[in-house]
Amino acid sequence: MNFKNVSYLWNEHDADKIKHDEVALLIYRSNLLGADLRLTNYGGGNTSCKVISKDPLTGSETEVMWVKGSGGDLGTLKKSGLAALYTERLRSLTNVYRGIEHEDEMVALFNHCIFDLESKAPSIDTPLHGFLPFKHIDHLHPDAAIAIAASKDGEQITKELFSGKIGWVGWQKPGFDLGLQLKKCLDENPGIRGIMLGSHGLFTWGDTAYECYINSLEVIEQCAEFINSKIAGKTTFGGQKITSLEGIKRIEQAAEIAPILRGLCSSQQKMIGHFTDDERVLEFINSNDLSRLAPMGTSCPDHFLRTKISPLILPLLPTEDLSDTASIKSKLIPEFVAYRKMYAEYYNTCKHSNSPAIRDANPVVLLYPGIGMFTFAKDKQTARVASEFYINAINVMKGSEAISSYTSLPRQEAFNIEYWLLEEAKLQRMPKPKALSGRVVLVTGSAGGIGKGISKKFADEGACVILNDNDQNRLNSAAEEFNAKYGKDVFTTALVDVTNKETINQAFNTAALYFGGIDIIVNNAGISISKPVEDHTEKDWDLLYDILVKGQFLVTQSGVKLLRKQGFGGDVINIVSKNALVSGPNNAGYGSAKAAQLHLSRLNAAEFGPDKIRVNTVNPDAVISDSKIWAGDWAAGRAKAYGITVEELPSFYAKRTLLNEIILPEDIANACFAIVGGLLNKSTGNVINVDGGVAAGFVR
Numbered sequence: 001m002n003f004k005n006v007s008y009l010w011n012e013h014d015a016d017k018i019k020h021d022e023v024a025l026l027i028y029r030s031n032l033l034g035a036d037l038r039l040t041n042y043g044g045g046n047t048s049c050k051v052i053s054k055d056p057l058t059g060s061e062t063e064v065m066w067v068k069g070s071g072g073d074l075g076t077l078k079k080s081g082l083a084a085l086y087t088e089r090l091r092s093l094t095n096v097y098r099g100i101e102h103e104d105e106m107v108a109l110f111n112h113c114i115f116d117l118e119s120k121a122p123s124i125d126t127p128l129h130g131f132l133p134f135k136h137i138d139h140l141h142p143d144a145a146i147a148i149a150a151s152k153d154g155e156q157i158t159k160e161l162f163s164g165k166i167g168w169v170g171w172q173k174p175g176f177d178l179g180l181q182l183k184k185c186l187d188e189n190p191g192i193r194g195i196m197l198g199s200h201g202l203f204t205w206g207d208t209a210y211e212c213y214i215n216s217l218e219v220i221e222q223c224a225e226f227i228n229s230k231i232a233g234k235t236t237f238g239g240q241k242i243t244s245l246e247g248i249k250r251i252e253q254a255a256e257i258a259p260i261l262r263g264l265c266s267s268q269q270k271m272i273g274h275f276t277d278d279e280r281v282l283e284f285i286n287s288n289d290l291s292r293l294a295p296m297g298t299s300c301p302d303h304f305l306r307t308k309i310s311p312l313i314l315p316l317l318p319t320e321d322l323s324d325t326a327s328i329k330s331k332l333i334p335e336f337v338a339y340r341k342m343y344a345e346y347y348n349t350c351k352h353s354n355s356p357a358i359r360d361a362n363p364v365v366l367l368y369p370g371i372g373m374f375t376f377a378k379d380k381q382t383a384r385v386a387s388e389f390y391i392n393a394i395n396v397m398k399g400s401e402a403i404s405s406y407t408s409l410p411r412q413e414a415f416n417i418e419y420w421l422l423e424e425a426k427l428q429r430m431p432k433p434k435a436l437s438g439r440v441v442l443v444t445g446s447a448g449g450i451g452k453g454i455s456k457k458f459a460d461e462g463a464c465v466i467l468n469d470n471d472q473n474r475l476n477s478a479a480e481e482f483n484a485k486y487g488k489d490v491f492t493t494a495l496v497d498v499t500n501k502e503t504i505n506q507a508f509n510t511a512a513l514y515f516g517g518i519d520i521i522v523n524n525a526g527i528s529i530s531k532p533v534e535d536h537t538e539k540d541w542d543l544l545y546d547i548l549v550k551g552q553f554l555v556t557q558s559g560v561k562l563l564r565k566q567g568f569g570g571d572v573i574n575i576v577s578k579n580a581l582v583s584g585p586n587n588a589g590y591g592s593a594k595a596a597q598l599h600l601s602r603l604n605a606a607e608f609g610p611d612k613i614r615v616n617t618v619n620p621d622a623v624i625s626d627s628k629i630w631a632g633d634w635a636a637g638r639a640k641a642y643g644i645t646v647e648e649l650p651s652f653y654a655k656r657t658l659l660n661e662i663i664l665p666e667d668i669a670n671a672c673f674a675i676v677g678g679l680l681n682k683s684t685g686n687v688i689n690v691d692g693g694v695a696a697g698f699v700r
């Protein structure tokens with residue numbers, strides 16, 4: 001078969017090397033399937049194989065099923081992600097099965113069937129594989145198959161398209177009973193090559209890993225071709241109603257609205273945002289059918305678990321003037337209130353006596369016609385994945401509508417999945433959020449010693465970071481370091497000159513587009529010039545004041561604008577210097593600029609207090625490690641001022657301190673974290689010296 005809609009990735013040479021190891025072949029096949037998102041969505045689906053092994057308890061031969069365990073993604077599946085169970089024991093659970101009301105209790109019993117002691121916890125889909133007799137089985141969530149599975153005439157279409165060779169099992173929550181239904185479908189339809197699960201996905205199988213792979217690809221290709229033939233020449237989603245704003249203007253509009261949306265979505269918990277103006281999204285959100293299809297909600301459980309039952313459509317024109325936050329909020333707040341009310345009603349009408357408490361009622365997916373889609377979640381990865389899943393849902397709606405009409409899952413069924421006790425238990429097992437989870441941080445000059453140290457500390461504590469500097473090379477190497485350590489969901493970069501308003505605004509736009517907004521702004525960028533007054537040029541003076549004082553002012557001004565749009569407070573931390581308080585020789589420009597930074601911090605603290613924006617100062621001293629400042633003339637200048645050599649500086653500074661300590665970038669980072677970590681929330685206008693103790697620098 002010639003595949004046009006799926007990727008055929010099987011490599012004979014690679015497969016040949018593991019041809020005697022069925023489990024290795026299962027992992028190989030799973031990775032190939034997971035590499036093509038058209039075959040299954042991220043984290044979706046599972047695969048299995050059954051092999052004969054020696055039972056360590058009896059020494060006799062027994063059949064063992066290896067199946068993807070709970071969690072993880074097919075694309076990166078390893079042996080440690082598989083559960084291995086005695087097939088016979090799993091099947092014998094029918095003897096103790098008390099009926100569909102009690103099927104959740106079966107999950108604990110799966111553990112009694114475990115063969116391999118290194119097994120991952122068996123997932124809820126385990127019986128779906130266990131009750132089918134086939135050696136290799138794929139369960140996938142391809143958009144093309146779900147489009148058929150979620151359409152009004154899905155059963156009929158499946159029957160005709162595959163001439164009865166694909167069975168049909170109507171929507172049912174995954175679990176023990178669905179396993180029995182699959183077996184029943186096979187018994188009633190001998191010779192079928194797969195089963196379509198209504199509103200859910202696909203089961204396909206084969207005698208070997210390769211046959212199973214080919215069967216899955218062929219069935220999905222056929223679904224996709226059928227849908228394409230029906231889409232061709234038709235207007236999709238009832239035709240276009242709204243025209244997108246063009247290119248750069250669209251992005252600017254998105255950046256402008258994002259912090260307002262983030263503020264509203266974070267009424268219970270700080271959320272991180274993601275934005276996309278993918279053309280598949282624009283086609284849907286600009287269409288006539290948007291208002292009919294979006295409220296119906298998504299169908300595949302995987303989709304709505306990530307995206308919530310339905311998105312919120314923003315009542316704004318693409319060209320809407322967004323400059324007056326208050327008036328935009330007055331348009332949006334009633335929509336949010338209505339959404340939360342709708343969600344609470346859904347919860348209250350569907351809940352059972354033992355359901356977990358209602359979760360955050362704010363929307364996850366926000367659609368702005370003509371602009372794009374915003375998603376908000378507890379971290380960037382979750383927000384990004386929610387966005388990808390809503391694109392899957394759009395693909396499904398498009399396909400369903402082309403071949404028949406789209407149907408979503410009944411609300412009660414959606415609720416039973418969303419508030420499933422097993423799903424709740426999974427959420428409870430997740431690691432607790434870190435101190436700065438859900439926060440976005442911009443530290444100026446973060447390619448430098450102290451700035452990078454602060455950014456790292458904040459990322460370690462769960463924050464998202466906008467790395468920025470005016471030194472492109474240093475910024476690139478900081479980005480490389482962050483990519484290796486934290487990955488792309490934790491940071492993004494921006495080239496910023498703190499004396500240039502345009503680049504500052506662009507950096508905050510990046511923060512808004514990439515993460516939804518900003519929480520913590522750290523003014524750290526700086527240079528230093530140490531000269532006696534007679535050598536100090538006007539140019540030196542202006543440079544110092546431009547970067548240190550005006551830079552701090554401009555960055556704060558631009559950042560606070562964003563904080564105010566969000567409306568939930570925030571933090572400004574200014575990295576000043578002991579030199580703001582202590583007088584010494586050859587330091588007129590730098591020292592007085594630092595003093596100006598310090599007083600500016602206090603003035604800002606006084607002004608921003610009513611908006612719950614706190615402004616605090618950290619005064620470092622003698623942080624020599626990794627500092628560009630210390631690599632230059634500054635060190636020579638200071639050494640000269642004290643009558644010592646450059647090499648003698650670190651020990652000179654340490655000895656000069658009350659605690660006799662060398663100060664590291666991490667020490668400054670820890671002080672910044674202390675300010676925002678949660679224990680000092682009622683402090684503003686404060687100064688923390690991190691200098692090993694210099695009596696002359698004590699704050700009076």
Ligand SMILES: NC(=O)c1ccc[n+]([C@@H]2O[C@H](COP(=O)([O-])OP(=O)(O)OC[C@H]3O[C@@H](n4cnc5c(N)ncnc54)[C@H](O)[C@@H]3O)[C@@H](O)[C@H]2O)c1
Nearest residue numbers: 445448449450470471497498525526577622623627628629
């Ligand atoms: N290192 C110390 O001993 C010490 C002591 C007291 C105060 N400080 C202050 O700490 C801050 C950080 O210093 P560091 O030691 O990490 O120095 P650093 O030179 O390693 O880092 C400063 C960073 O700011 C960047 N920068 C300079 N001008 C900029 C501009 N116009 N726009 C954007 N970025 C710019 C630099 O490229 C550099 O990456 C500075 O404000 C400094 O005055 C440092």
Ligand SMILES: [Zn+2]
Nearest residue numbers: 045141200201
């Ligand atoms: Zn599934």
